[in-house]
Amino acid sequence: MVEQIIVPFEGNGAGVGGLTWGQQQVWRAMVEVDSSMSMGGVVPVLDGRTVEDFAAELRFFMSRYGSMRSKLRFGHDGEVTQEVFGSGEATMWVHDARPGEDPAAVADAVFAEWKARNFDYAYEWPIRMAVVRQGGAVTHVIVLVCHLATDGNGLATMIRELGERDPATREPTGPYPAMQPFDLVAAQLERGAQGQTDSAIRYWEGHLRSIRPRRFAPAADRGEPRFRQVVWRSRALLLAGERLAARLGVDAAPVLLAAYAVAFGRVTGGAPFVSQVIVGNRFRPGLADVVSPLAQNGLVVLDVAGVDAGEAVRRARQASTTASKYAYYEPGARLALIKRIAKERGEPVDLAVFYNDRRATLRTATAGAVPSGDEIVAARAETAVVLERPMGFFNEELMINVDDVPDTVQITTEVDTAALAIEDLHALLTEMESFAVEAALDPSAPTAVRDLSESYGSRS
Numbered sequence: 111m112v113e114q115i116i117v118p119f120e121g122n123g124a125g126v127g128g129l130t131w132g133q134q135q136v137w138r139a140m141v142e143v144d145s146s147m148s149m150g151g152v153v154p155v156l157d158g159r160t161v162e163d164f165a166a167e168l169r170f171f172m173s174r175y176g177s178m179r180s181k182l183r184f185g186h187d188g189e190v191t192q193e194v195f196g197s198g199e200a201t202m203w204v205h206d207a208r209p210g211e212d213p214a215a216v217a218d219a220v221f222a223e224w225k226a227r228n229f230d231y232a233y234e235w236p237i238r239m240a241v242v243r244q245g246g247a248v249t250h251v252i253v254l255v256c257h258l259a260t261d262g263n264g265l266a267t268m269i270r271e272l273g274e275r276d277p278a279t280r281e282p283t284g285p286y287p288a289m290q291p292f293d294l295v296a297a298q299l300e301r302g303a304q305g306q307t308d309s310a311i312r313y314w315e316g317h318l319r320s321i322r323p324r325r326f327a328p329a330a331d332r333g334e335p336r337f338r339q340v341v342w343r344s345r346a347l348l349l350a351g352e353r354l355a356a357r358l359g360v361d362a363a364p365v366l367l368a369a370y371a372v373a374f375g376r377v378t379g380g381a382p383f384v385s386q387v388i389v390g391n392r393f394r395p396g397l398a399d400v401v402s403p404l405a406q407n408g409l410v411v412l413d414v415a416g417v418d419a420g421e422a423v424r425r426a427r428q429a430s431t432t433a434s435k436y437a438y439y440e441p442g443a444r445l446a447l448i449k450r451i452a453k454e455r456g457e458p459v460d461l462a463v464f465y466n467d468r469r470a471t472l473r474t475a476t477a478g479a480v481p482s483g484d485e486i487v488a489a490r491a492e493t494a495v496v497l498e499r500p501m502g503f504f505n506e507e508l509m510i511n512v513d514d515v516p517d518t519v520q521i522t523t524e525v526d527t528a529a530l531a532i533e534d535l536h537a538l539l540t541e542m543e544s545f546a547v548e549a550a551l552d553p554s555a556p557t558a559v560r561d562l563s564e565s566y567g568s569r570s
Contacts, residue, residue, distance in 0.1 A: 113204040117165050119172035121179060123290030124196030130294045132391070132403035134441045136257050137190060142505050146229045149265055150238075150254035152217045161241060164251055165202055166280045168239045171268060172200050174282060175401040176290035177259040182231040194291055203240035207249070217242045217250035229256045257403060262468070263392055264401040288399040297396075298440070310439035311447055313432070317411050318451045318459050321384050325460045326507065329528040335500030338532055340523045340539075343496055346489035347519040347543045349481035350550035356480045357550075358420055363467055364427035365546060366519070370465060370510060371412045372422055373541035377534050382413035387430065388466040389437035406441070408433030410465070419549030462507035462529070469514045483551050493543060495536070496520075508535075 129137060140147055172178050176194045183191045205220060207213040224238050236256035241248045255265060267288075276283055289297065297303060351365040358365075371383035389408040392398050412429045414422040452458040507529035513520040521542075525535050 111206045113206070115161065115165050115202040115204060117168045117172065117200045117202055118197070119169050119179070119200060120197035121173040121176060122196070123176035123292060124179075124194050125292050126183065126191060126193045127292050128191055128295050130291060130402055130404075131298055131439065131441055132261070132405060133192075133258055133291075135406050136261075136403045138441070139505075140258065143503065144228070147257035148225060148229070148254050149257060149260075149262060150221070150224075150252070152214070152221050152250055152252050154214070154250055155241070155248045159248060161202075161204055161243065161248060163280075164239065164241050164248065167272060168200055168202050168237075170272060170275065170280070170282070171237060172198075172235070174271070174286050175260075175268065176292070177264075177402050178235065178237050178255075180236065180259065180291060181233065182258075184232065192291065198235075200235055200237070200239075205240060205242045207242055207244040209245070211244070213242045213244045213249040217252055221252050221254065224252070224254045229258075231256075231258070259403075260401045261390070261403040261405050263390055264403070266470075267399045267401055288401070289396065291402055294400060294402060304440075307439040307443050310436040311443055313436040314409055314444060315447055315451065317384075317409055318448065319455075321382070321411060321459065322380070323455065323457050323459050325380060325384060325463050326378065326529040330531075332527045332531055336527055337501040337504035338525055338527060338535075339497070339499055339501050340495060340525070340532075340535060341497035341513075341520065342494070342523070342539045343515075343518045343520045344489075344493040344539075344543045345518045346486055346493055347546050348517070349486045349489055350543070350546035351519070353481045353483075353486065353550040354419065354423065354546060358423055360423065360427060363469075364423050364430055366467065366512060366542075367410070367412075367430055367465065368414065368419070368422040368426035369542040369545045371410075371414050371426060372545045373538045374463075375414060376541045376545075377538045378530075381415045382411055384412075384461075385410050385463045385465045386461055387433050387437075388464070389434045391438050393434070394438065406437045406439065407444075408437030409461075419545065460507070462526075464506055464509040466509070467512040469512055481550075486547055486550055490543070490547065 136147065179195045179198065180192045181195070183193055185191070203220075205216055207216045220240055220242070229236060229238075236259035238252075238254045240252045242250040242252070260268070271282070274283060275281060347366075347369070348362075351362040351369070355362045355365050367387075370385075374383050374385075375381050387408045387410050388405050391404040391406060392400075397404055410429045410433045412425055414425060417425070448459065448461070501524060504524050504526055506524070507526045509524040511522040511524075513522055521539060523535060523539070525532065527535075530538075
């Protein structure tokens, strides 16, 4: 049996207007892959919270965050705008598990159905919430949020502020201090923001005019399935990265980016390394706690050919910092630039290689004991592919996602095998580990790039 609980809400920031820069980028991606790119999951309830408690939580989300009260409006000319409502009603579903039925399975089935079904952007609130109840007690809560409403960091803000409510009244302890959607839209229309876009476009244009147009050899039919996902784990890469980071006095993030750049060069023979990177933008003033998608694409151009590991990491750190600086812009301006440069060069510039470090926290060079060489060598035996499966569609050529998984480096990759053979993808991951391990164990730091592409078979 399924019961619907109607949850009334009201909040500030109502109106009709355009999308923020982050929303514009996310919306284009959602349309391209035909997915709401939703976030959420199933959480067991072990603290005795009731249906009424969860209804109050949904009311909190809807009332506090304008992005949760937003629906899209589609103009006849193709223009997409949004309306933020000042009040309304949301629905929370209550699923009753029968005696003897596994409530976790009921919750998983609800989540799977929700995850597979796109949001109705014009008529549905961008948050779905349900609970599973058995014998009168809530056993699980299910939440799914459309990516157009926020990103992972914004979702973390929502969860944190939920826990900061007054325990007696379940009301916020103060007004929402961050910008609501139209506050952010207004800020991005200011003159200073236009200057930020202009600077970013100059940075992108300089690289788009100078880099080689292709990252891989012409597409080749390597059979089916063409699109694949591979999940790979390496504790050795984690430990070696920490050891190398400690030696260089940096955190582990540029070590992993350098490893990717070096491995890419080893496998494809291509130089310099060129990749779009996902930049969260929450380091910018006033954006840390905004509940809205803020991530945009940055551009890393990194030459690691013939340099030692320490220099490769230094260059990766600088390239990442620069890419982040110029990853905040009006998306339409960047798209127009890409089209213009393609026309002027007579061919499109391939930007379909991506890197996304999704880790929320990184252990730094000063945090804890530095891993020993023996620990690193022993850990290599644990390295493994933990999942490999076909994908129905992938709109890029290569995507490297560093997952936020403790005590290991877990990399989820998506690949178009017409661009990069699946064997070469496996080799790339292996070479990422090899670079870090070699550099961590040898204080003299080996040469960063060895061109192994003749062995692997992929040429850029």
